[in-house]
Amino acid sequence: MADILDGFLITRQWSDITDTTGNTHLQLSFWLTTCQGPVLLRYINQPAVFFIESNYIEQARYILSSHIPKNSWNDKPITLKTFQGNAIHAVYFNQQRFLYDARRLLKEQGIVPLEADIQPTDRFLMERFITGAFSISGTFLQKNGFLETINPKVKPSRYQPSYTILSLDIETAITGNQLYSIGLISTCSPTPQQTQQYVFMLGNNDCHTTKPDYLYFCHDEAALMTQFISTVQTIDPDIIIGWNVINFDFRFLQRVADRLHIPLKLGRNNTLLDWRQSRTNSEHYILTLPGRLVLDGIDTLKSATYSFESFSLEKVANEVLQRGKLIQSEDNRGKEITQLFEQDKEALAAYNLEDCQLVWDIFQATELIEFAIERAQLTGLAMDRFGGSVAAFDNRYLPRLHRAGYIAPNIPDNPQGVGSPGGYVMDSFPGIYNHVLVLDFKSLYPSIIRTFKIDPLGLIKGIESCQTTPKADKTETSIENKETFVPGFNGAVFSKQENILPDIIGELWAARDEAKLHNHTAMSQAIKILMNSFYGVLGTPGCRFFDYRLPSSITLRGHFILYETKALIEQKGYQVIYGDTDSVFVSLKGYHPNIAPDTIKDIGKQLAKALNQWWANYLYQEYKIESYLEIQFETHFKRFIMPTIRGSEKGSKKRYAGLAINKNNESELIFKGLETVRTDWTPLARKFQRELYRRIFHNEPYQDYIRSLIADIYAGDNDQLLIYRKRIRRRLVDYQKNIPPHVQAAKLAELRRQQANKPPKYHRGGWIEYCLTTSGPEPVEYLQSPLDYDLYIERQIMPIADSILHFLDTSFSEIIDKQIGLFD
CATH class of the missing domain: 3.30.420.10 (Ribonuclease H-like superfamily/Ribonuclease H)
Incomplete structure (x- = not known):
């Protein structure tokens, strides 16, 4: 029967098959779930294709004619061109294995086919802008428990599947x-x-x-x-x-x-x-x-x-x-x-x-099923494929690039400039503060891409017109025509009109806003992950579009934005005590510790509003572009600590803690990068840090708490919280020199297991629980020696205490010495 069905893609496969007449061809198979049950789509006699620059086609024809069966391939000129402006021939094969053979033969002769790494099933879907859901128009035949149709017409749809x-x-x-x-x-x-x-x-x-x-x-x-x-x-x-x-x-x-x-x-x-x-x-x-x-x-x-x-x-x-x-x-x-x-x-x-x-x-x-569905619909990746951010980028970018008239380049063999500058991390001002605001740029790197038109095709068009050359000076490219182009960094220039990625970001941005409006958590999370992956994709040499000017134009622009935002905030009389990639931490000096939280929130919102307006005006005046930068008031810390680097007076980075005030004006302890959120510290150390910081943030007594904890440790009351848990990332036999404590414990455990005729447990890695004893590290399951309490206090308790106590003009030793002095 001829019909139209909507379905969602489950699996995709290709195969070179031989039909009943003895002819071989490429077949694509797609399984879908629909409201009428499973459906199998089969596409027979599908061509496999790659592309060759036209000036190599005669040489390629000679090579292929000598090794590939005559009736198994053909070529023809097409209207697309390379990024260098060279004409292109498409080469078609009736089997995928012949494409692989041809790719190898041509590479051996110095001719590198373009887009020869794309699977035929992926190319079929991406060129039709199909990711997860699509509409099928064809003749469906009832099979054993499913419907089947051959060579149907398909197009994207918004079908929401059930499974x-x-x-x-x-x-x-x-x-x-x-x-x-x-x-x-x-x-x-x-x-x-x-x-x-x-x-x-x-x-x-x-x-x-x-x-x-x-x-x-x-x-x-x-x-x-x-x-x-x-x-x-x-x-x-x-x-x-x-x-x-x-x-x-x-x-x-x-x-x-x-x-x-x-x-x-x-x-x-x-x-x-x-x-x-x-x-x-x-x-x-x-x-x-x-x-x-x-x-x-x-x-x-x-x-x-x-x-x-x-x-x-x-x-x-x-x-x-x-x-x-x-x-x-x-x-x-x-x-x-x-x-x-x-x-x-x-x-x-x-x-x-x-x-x-x-x-x-x-x-x-x-909501993992929902997340997998939305991720597939956004990326075009199979639902069971994890990672694949480069492939997801290709799925969205290549069909638009083809329609713009270009064939994509291959992954570069010897890329130059790998390792673009990272996010801007400011030097911090260590100390304990009252009232710290965190202002955060919403999806900073995607918004930079969208605002400053950062794009592989836009880069090619920009440098072609402005005749700029690659540089490594980390400075903004100097151009005259800002009506048509946007300067990047290191010699990059981007076309305002001929680009692709900014529009993709815009579509995803709107979709995420819609998802958040309707509380579609899985969809919002999937979009966020995809958008944030684009910078990483452009910065990896495994991406076919890699050019160091692309990622550096993102990160160096981020440096400028964060640095300028800091200056603007300080012009208003506030102090920026830290900044990291897309966030700034602002200290509101002079405000009473018990000022109403709503008053502080109003300050944060007004500050964010003023900054957004400044950036909108500046970018239009300077570059004639619309700003998609959006800084938000993110968090109010009633109390906040920026610690020092251990053993130094210099402020740390990516490590802080604070007493945050939530939307309901309730307090919540937040830790970033400190021991409480690190699994290589014992549960007791993490518990101690949370309680010590809580007491200090709330101005509660803490000295007796420290003394009591130390007494409990020596009494053996906290032994169950003094267990380390750490991952062994290599085989045990690979650890020969400078063997760390957790591996020592694992080797001892394996010896005990062998003596008890038990199978190996850690020889290929895994997680080990162990304690520090007077005889060295011992696994929990074979613990024999007394715990070394002095060592635990020295390594786990004292460093945590001193990280905050030195701001209060005291120390762990001073507090404990007073306790000891009571018994002298």
């Missing part, structure tokens, strides 16, 4: 040689409260008692795997979620399936899993499951900029959901799971199912 979601978790023997059970929870995004639950367990219902409805016993692994595969195909999920689900659960299931010679057909249309090994880590794999997304909770949280001390399911669940696994002992968990498998399979099933539930609840609480 069938499957949370997956497996339980195995601690030795890794046997599968115990597979847990599944299935739900649909419009009705997440309605779930189906399954646990497939190896064994029999030996006790003949009434078992839970979700528990299914299987007499052997083959039966367990067969029932699992059948259930997945019946549920037919769009998305499968889990915790380390690809590199543990699915890898384990693949090994079991291979051992049993069972095809692991978990994809739609009974397709197999497609594995690719990571280029940088031989133990890390990338999984494609045709027709289904696989989203790992850890990677998805990180991509959404969530941060946790540990990304273990137990730790994240406790922090997000305030509950954890049913078996909480990490070191003995494997042993307890085996014990449950042997003695209480129903309890193991409950544990397995709860892990599935924890993953699903975390995804719901953090």
